[in-house]
Amino acid sequence: MEFAELGLRPELLRALTSLGYEEPTPIQREAIPPLVEGNDLVGQAATGTGKTAAFALPVLQRLTAGKRAGGPAALVLVPTRELAEQVSQAVHRYGRDLGVRVLPVYGGQPIGRQLQALARGVDVVVGTPGRVLDHIERETLQLGDVGTVVLDEADEMLDMGFAEDIEAILAETPAERQTVLFSATMPPRIDSIARRHLREPVRITMGRQAPEPGEMPLVRQSAYIVARAHRPAALGRILDVEAPSSAIVFCRTREEVDQVTETLNGRGYRAEALHGGMSQDQRDRVMGRLRSGSTELLVATDVAARGLDVEQLTHVINFNVPAAPEAYVHRIGRVGRAGREGSAITLAEPREQRMLKAIERLTGQRITLEKLPTVTDLRARRLENTRTALQASLETDDLERFRVVLDSLADEFDVENIALAAVKLLHEAAGGDVDEAEIPTPSSAPSRREPGPGRRESTRPGNARPSQDGVTRLFFGIGRRAGLRPQDLVGAIAGESGLSAREIGAIQITDRFSLVEVPEPAADMVISAMQRSTIRGRRPTVRRERFVR
Known part of the structure; x- marks a missing residue:
């Protein structure tokens, strides 16, 4: 199948041809036709399968020709500023013959530029949930004319604590909009969003393209x-x-x-x-x-x-x-x-x-x-690198100007020894032999012992609360009076420590402090990361919850 068979408008086909696209990927073949027809869609697709074009091309296909008045016709929500820039650039490349006006909005960029662009008018907004919601609250982004909303990398947005922001943004868009959801994984929370906000969606599951029999995976x-x-x-x-x-x-x-x-x-x-x-x-x-x-x-x-x-x-x-x-x-x-x-x-x-x-x-x-790799392996690799460098020099370099050096040495030394000395100098210049100790092979992890009769679970130094079932509660010195919400804690912990939102347990927020359950092995990592971070503009105390007998 070629892109022309997908029913795309000539301007898009010209752009794809100029970019060197020859044929659609599997996710593009499956997703573009139902999206062009106006269907909602849920797509499970691994990164690198071509899903950006799978939703961007139908969005551009449905744009009204000529300059449009009013707010944007499409909104794409993504988890990070880097992805916002990449998707925005892709939409601009695909729609350049249509004169598409696309704007990335995200935190960390001067908001003045975004305000000016929005005031002039844009066709497609690609943004992170936090900054999009900020513009909505400022009344600088009107979503009443949006015909298509795309949730890209939806699982990651939920992991970063954007669930409530996404709900608030969708509430500002027309009920009859087209909604597209792409996610690399499909946890129950994604299905829940799809059931609430999508109407009889087409469902597509697409992994990486399988290798041919006998071939190694990519x-x-x-x-x-x-x-x-x-x-x-x-x-x-x-x-x-x-x-x-x-x-x-x-x-x-x-x-x-x-x-x-x-x-x-x-x-x-x-x-x-x-x-x-x-x-x-x-x-x-x-x-x-x-x-x-x-x-x-x-x-x-x-x-x-x-x-x-x-x-x-x-x-x-x-x-x-x-x-x-x-x-x-x-x-x-x-x-x-x-x-x-x-x-x-x-x-x-x-x-x-x-x-x-x-x-x-x-x-x-x-x-x-x-x-x-052992020290022997590393030494062998470095010798191989030396051999490769010599081979490349023999095949491509002009060596004749060095013959005078060889001839003068050949009168006194054997040519083979001269070559070996040259190899030695090259090898030493590239790092030489490895002078490292062997890395010991670790012993197997000890099995966890459950407290049995007559045994008490030990407490940590400093009267910290003992962990229960591998879970530890952390104390955060910030609470309801600072406007703290559960998603603020989840987003901060997931974003700064690398801990998945799925691993964050119960959250209790009081007026002055909060308690958050995290896996015991990750507790120190979370504390270290959060002590250097801010939550709602503050840098709260973060430690293990104190336990008083």
């Missing part, structure tokens, strides 16, 4: 079991052996991002950090250097790297196992896009092997457990 997935203390050394060794041309290393917290970036730079890599604590200009400059090739490694949190598409990216490395299997799906979606091959590598502690099994159940794909 994304090679593997994991290394390593103790926490040895993870930085293991990461460096894996990068040395894999030698990625461009990679993203995912970490859970900002602090971890900064530490890993410093470690990799100390090892000789060109690594840069990307996290939510950076300004938009800083993040744009980092991404520009990654795309230009001046940076080879990006160390990032999920909240910063969501929705990024870097053409030359070859590897995604999880410095630790993601807190939720769905986060793993989103992370590995950064590679293997548009038919490009890639590798997804995860560092896991012994106790996290069960989490790898949960990921395998969700993805239906096997994660191969590999042995960490």
